[in-house]
Amino acid sequence: MLNSDFKKILQRPESSARFPSFGWIDTHCHLSDERISKNLETEINEANQSGITGFISLALCREEFECIKHTKFQKFNKFIRWCAGIHPNYEKSSETDFDLIENLCIEKKLIGIGEIGLDGRVTNSEWQQKILLKQLELATNYDLPVIFHTVKKYYDLYKILKNNFPKIRGILHGFNSSLEISEIFSRFDLGFSFKASIPKTEVLQYILKRGYYFFETDAPYAIPPDSPDEFNHLKNLMWVINSIAEKANTDVSILKERQYGNIRNLFG
Ligand SMILES: [Zn+2]
Numbered sequence: 001m002l003n004s005d006f007k008k009i010l011q012r013p014e015s016s017a018r019f020p021s022f023g024w025i026d027t028h029c030h031l032s033d034e035r036i037s038k039n040l041e042t043e044i045n046e047a048n049q050s051g052i053t054g055f056i057s058l059a060l061c062r063e064e065f066e067c068i069k070h071t072k073f074q075k076f077n078k079f080i081r082w083c084a085g086i087h088p089n090y091e092k093s094s095e096t097d098f099d100l101i102e103n104l105c106i107e108k109k110l111i112g113i114g115e116i117g118l119d120g121r122v123t124n125s126e127w128q129q130k131i132l133l134k135q136l137e138l139a140t141n142y143d144l145p146v147i148f149h150t151v152k153k154y155y156d157l158y159k160i161l162k163n164n165f166p167k168i169r170g171i172l173h174g175f176n177s178s179l180e181i182s183e184i185f186s187r188f189d190l191g192f193s194f195k196a197s198i199p200k201t202e203v204l205q206y207i208l209k210r211g212y213y214f215f216e217t218d219a220p221y222a223i224p225p226d227s228p229d230e231f232n233h234l235k236n237l238m239w240v241i242n243s244i245a246e247k248a249n250t251d252v253s254i255l256k257e258r259q260y261g262n263i264r265n266l267f268g
Contacts, residue, residue, distance in 0.1 A: 023053030026237045027193050028173045028216035031057040032067035035220040035231045047234035058115050059084045061092035068109050083112035088128040089119035105142040111267045113139040114147025136165050146170035154181045179203050196224040204248050
């Protein structure tokens with residue numbers, strides 16, 4: 001059994017989590033999803049052409065974890081970083097994958113644990129809480145940030161974090177909730193990540209003023225409204241960023257500098 005300090009030393013990523021160039025970074029996408037992976041090169045090239053130079057990809061089950069070491073993805077090592085987790089509401093996620101995630105931590109393949117959390121659309125809340133706590137413990141042991149997926153359960157998540165993991169650091173992914181929820185979660189060391197469903201102006205203004213924010217596609221999910229496509233593409237990160245700049249009446253260069261600094265702050 002490793003003690004937690006030794007685990008922390010072991011965890012230091014083999015290559016730095018740092019992205020090589022000062023570009024836009026998609027903090028949440030699913031590159032191992034077949035819809036993206038079958039055209040990986042085109043997806044990445046098109047995004048690169050729009051100035052997107054980093055992708056944090058979330059792997060959520062055994063077959064997706066295998067992509068992390070696959071040559072097809074390794075070829076794009078410069079651009080891709082990985083998180084892995086047992087999702088509360090994804091049919092392919094399984095509790096039996098826990099040891100595989102811990103192995104990836106030991107092998108220093110991950111920059112975060114996720115997406116994990118609570119999802120009120122399904123009724124297995126006891127299991128969700130149990131697996132969430134186990135993974136928060138894992139993230140703490142390996143000194144890794146957490147990517148949270150939360151649907152209709154923000155207050156439950158708040159209680160769990162306040163009582164058990166008040167020092168947790170990470171991201172609330174795809175955030176689009178109320179001002180009150182933004183305020184209470186701002187008590188933690190957590191950033192807010194925006195996707196195509198952009199929050200109300202007052203919420204957006206509050207989060208931009210606080211300064212700890214990120215941008216994501218969640219591709220192939222979360223298609224921008226009015227898009228004729230059947231699934232979301234990596235290049236659509238620019239749609240999210242431009243829409244936010246317009247809604248908040250701010251300059252994209254300010255958003256770019258902030259998101260890059262925030263990535264460095266969280267992932268090193
Ligand atoms: Zn996702």
